[in-house]
Structure formats: structure tokens, C-alpha cells
Amino acid sequence: MNAPAELPDLSHLWMPFTANKQFKAHPRMLATAKGMYYTSTDGRQVLDGTAGLWCVNAGHGRQEIVDAISRQAGIMDYAPGFQLGHPLAFEAATAVAGLMPQGLDRVFFTNSGSESVDTSLKIALAYHRARGEGQRTRLIGRERGYHGVGFGGISVGGISTNRKTFSGALLPAVDHLPHTHNLEQNAYSKGQPAWGANLADELERIVALHDASTIAAVIVEPMAGSTGVLIPPKGYLEKLREITSKHGILLIFDEVITAYGRLGAATASEFFGVTPDIIAMAKGVSNAAVPAGAVAVKREVHDAIVNGPAGGIEFFHGYTYSAHPLAAAAILATLDIYRRENLFARARKLSGVFQEAVHGLKGAPHVIDVRNLGLVAGIELSPRAGAPGARANEVFQKCFDSGLMVRYTGDIIAVSPPLIIEEAQIGQIFEQIGKVLKEVA
Numbered sequence: 207m208n209a210p211a212e213l214p215d216l217s218h219l220w221m222p223f224t225a226n227k228q229f230k231a232h233p234r235m236l237a238t239a240k241g242m243y244y245t246s247t248d249g250r251q252v253l254d255g256t257a258g259l260w261c262v263n264a265g266h267g268r269q270e271i272v273d274a275i276s277r278q279a280g281i282m283d284y285a286p287g288f289q290l291g292h293p294l295a296f297e298a299a300t301a302v303a304g305l306m307p308q309g310l311d312r313v314f315f316t317n318s319g320s321e322s323v324d325t326s327l328k329i330a331l332a333y334h335r336a337r338g339e340g341q342r343t344r345l346i347g348r349e350r351g352y353h354g355v356g357f358g359g360i361s362v363g364g365i366s367t368n369r370k371t372f373s374g375a376l377l378p379a380v381d382h383l384p385h386t387h388n389l390e391q392n393a394y395s396k397g398q399p400a401w402g403a404n405l406a407d408e409l410e411r412i413v414a415l416h417d418a419s420t421i422a423a424v425i426v427e428p429m430a431g432s433t434g435v436l437i438p439p440k441g442y443l444e445k446l447r448e449i450t451s452k453h454g455i456l457l458i459f460d461e462v463i464t465a466y467g468r469l470g471a472a473t474a475s476e477f478f479g480v481t482p483d484i485i486a487m488a489k490g491v492s493n494a495a496v497p498a499g500a501v502a503v504k505r506e507v508h509d510a511i512v513n514g515p516a517g518g519i520e521f522f523h524g525y526t527y528s529a530h531p532l533a534a535a536a537i538l539a540t541l542d543i544y545r546r547e548n549l550f551a552r553a554r555k556l557s558g559v560f561q562e563a564v565h566g567l568k569g570a571p572h573v574i575d576v577r578n579l580g581l582v583a584g585i586e587l588s589p590r591a592g593a594p595g596a597r598a599n600e601v602f603q604k605c606f607d608s609g610l611m612v613r614y615t616g617d618i619i620a621v622s623p624p625l626i627i628e629e630a631q632i633g634q635i636f637e638q639i640g641k642v643l644k645e646v647a
């Protein structure tokens with residue numbers, strides 16, 4: 207790729223989750239976005255195979271969202287959400303609640319997935335305390351889980367690179383379930399893998415170890431995205447639900463990636479038919495046009511806290527920008543697009559074509575697994591000796607330079623396009639990945 211003629215000063219920005227030195231030696235920059243495409247600063251079109259960062263589900267530059275944000279900025283730029291309200295915040299909460307599984311109709315707004323996760327964990331603790339079970343403070347996450355970057359999120363998260371620098375300061379009372387990745391049993395599975403429901407039984411072991419009366423919540427991504435697309439084995443989530451219910455433990459689904467259509471339903475909970483007590487969301491809730499997140503909570507959980515013994519403020523938690531007017535406007539416009547264009551059903555309809563296209567990569571150089579569900583796929587590569595992640599990084603770079611945006615994490619290539627994708631573009635994505643795999647050493 208040719209560097210653009212005029213680059214800004216790159217020295218001041220410390221980029222998140224980026225090899226800064228590597229990037230600055232060879233910057234790849236995005237300039238504009240519309241529909242399924244970005245353009246790079248050197249003027250090339252790049253097909254968005256990842257909906258940005260799993261978030262631009264309705265495609266880029268949607269005029270209705272742009273108009274809603276700019277209109278609202280002119281009407282009221284900001285309103286404090288503590289002790290005061292504004293109508294759009296309530297309307298946005300009603301719209302979010304309308305897409306949640308039955309019963310999860312109380313909504314707390316945040317600005318990001320990380321905030322939604324930490325908010326969910328705090329709600330779980332507050333719920334038990336309000337019911338006189340304040341000793342329930344233990345949290346259970348899962349190996350390879352990604353729950354954002356707050357101290358709560360990295361404590362329950364299970365991606366070791368994200369934890370090890372901070373290991374002395376993580377939340378103390380946390381256990382991890384085993385992850386569900388198993389290539390011996392489940393390689394090249396289409397949809398939910400057949401093997402692995404029994405991995406949920408580990409929860410009984412952890413409960414026996416600590417006693418249920420000390421455990422507040424279990425948090426998992428129903429489909430683990432950032433760790434490299436791990437699809438839950440058939441029956442696994444159902445077992446987690448059964449065991450948590452039996453022991454009075456709250457079940458939290460981190461649906462930051464899966465909510466708003468990724469699997470072909472409004473939520474993964476709806477898709478799998480498993481209803482948790484709390485759902486953490488962000489990304490697709492505003493089509494990523496402005497930072498926004500939300501937590502949907504079962505009415506009983508909300509009521510236990512809000513109607514609980516505490517007088518005055520019931521829950522000492524919130525953000526300056528919770529239900530920011532521009533976010534609320536973006537959420538309403540976004541959810542309206544999803545509804546009008548029936549995008550979740552569209553994703554479901556396209557998922558068969560998507561599945562066949564990605565599994566066409568079986569047998570391509572370096573590929574050791576392909577897995578998929580809805581409009582998400584993971585292509586796992588054999589790692590290069592002594593350099594884990596290097597091969598997938600090279601695929602990412604070569605794809606980008608040839609006009610396709612994919613993601614990589616470890617040695618897994620992830621694909622998760624906007625739900626407006628056309629069939630021909632699905633073919634194009636996997637054809638291009640196949641070509642690049644042949645070029646990669």
C-alpha cells in the first residue's frame with residue numbers, strides 16, 4: 207500500500223489494542239465510510255467484512271441516524287441524567303426493552319461494552335445485597351472470555367494477555383469455567399458444535415467448592431467473538447441456565463457482539479432460546495454511530511434493588527453520559543432501521559449462503575478449522591513456528607491492502623459483515639481470503 211501523501215503527525219496518539227510502533231511504521235488509515243465500504247486515506251475502496259468492530263450492523267453512514275444525531279445536537283446537546291430526565295432517554299429504553307427476551311424490560315444506559323459489563327456485575331451484587339444475601343459476591347467467568355477492559359471485565363474475562371499486566375489488582379473472588387474450543391471434537395462444525403455441553407457441568411464443581419450462597423453471577427458471551435469465534439456447543443447454554451437457576455445464581459449474557467442481529471435474531475438469547483437474568487450490550491445498539499451501551503435487566507432483579515430496603519438513591523452507579531441525548535437519538539434511529547428493513551431476519555436468511563461460502567475455505571493453505579453461526583465466522587490457521595498470530599496478522603494486512611477488511615485475533619481470522627451485505631459480496635469476501643491464504647507463507 208502506498209502511504210498517503212499528507213499524513214498527520216502520528217506521534218501523539220497512543221492507539222488502543224495496537225502494535226503502535228508497527229502501525230506507525232506502516233499506517234493503514236480509513237477516511238470515509240458508506241454502506242458496505244470504507245475508503246482508505248489513499249483513496250482505495252475497502253469492503254467491510256467486519257462491520258467495523260462487530261458493530262455497524264446496518265451499514266455505514268445511514269442517513270436516518272446522521273439526521274437524528276444532528277437534529278438532536280441542535281435541540282439539546284446534553285442533559286444530566288442524574289436526578290433529571292429527558293424524554294428521548296425513556297423512549298430509547300422502551301425501544302431497547304422491546305427487542306429483549308420477555309421479562310428483561312428494565313434498561314440501564316452506558317457508553318460502551320466494558321461499561322455494560324461492569325454495570326451488569328455491579329447490578330448482580332446489588333441484587334443479592336438488596337435481598338439480604340450480601341455474602342454472594344463471587345463471580346464466575348470463562349477462560350478465553352472477553353468482557354471489555356474494566357477491572358471487572360478483565361477479572362471475569364479469560365484472555366491471558368489482557369490480564370497478566372494487571373494480575374495483582376484483579377477482583378479477588380473470581381473463578382473461570384473452561385472454554386469451549388476443541389478442535390479434536392468439533393473442527394469444521396457448521397453452526398453449533400455437537401460436542402461439549404458437558405463442559406457446563408464444571409459450574410457444579412465450582413459451586414460445590416465455594417457453596418452457592420457465596421456466588422453472585424456467572425457471565426459468558428453466548429457466542430465468544432473476540433477470542434476467535436467460539437460457538438456454544440448444543441445444550442451448553444441450556445445447562446448453564448439450569449445450574450444457575452437451581453442455585454439462585456444470576457446468569458449474565460455478554461451480548462455486546464451478538465445483540466442486534468449478528469446471529470439472525472435480536473439477541474443470542476432469543477436465537478438459542480435461553481433467557482439470562484441480565485444482558486450486556488453496546489456496539490449495534492447505536493450502529494456505532496455514537497458510543498452507546500445498555501444493560502437489560504429482568505424486572506425482578508431491577509425491582510429487588512429499586513424497591514429494596516435502601517432509601518433515596520437505590521443504586522450508586524451511573525455515567526455522566528448515560529443516555530446521552532445524541533446516543534438516545536442514534537439508538538432510536540438505529541432500532542427503527544433494524545425493524546423497517548427486517549435486518550435480523552435478513553441475516554438469518556443469508557446465514558446459509560454465508561456458511562457454505564466460509565466452509566469453502568476448508569483445505570485452503572494453513573486452515574485448520576472453520577466455524578460459523580449467523581453472520582459470523584472464524585477461520586483458524588496453523589500458527590507460524592515461534593510466532594503465534596503472525597500468520598493471521600499477515601492475512602489481515604494483505605486482505606486490507608487488497609480491499610477487504612477482516613479481523614484477526616491470535617491465529618484466527620474473524621468475519622462479521624454488516625447485515626445489509628449482498629450475497630455476491632459474501633462470495634467476494636471468502637474468495638479474497640482464499641486468494642490471500644495462497645499468497646501467505
Ligand code: PLP
Pocket residue numbers: 317318319320321323352353354355427431432460461462463488489
Ligand atoms: N464484551 C464483548 C463480548 C465484546 O466483544 C466487547 C468488545 O468487543 C466488549 C465487551 C467491550 O466493549 P467496548 O470495547 O465497547 O468497551
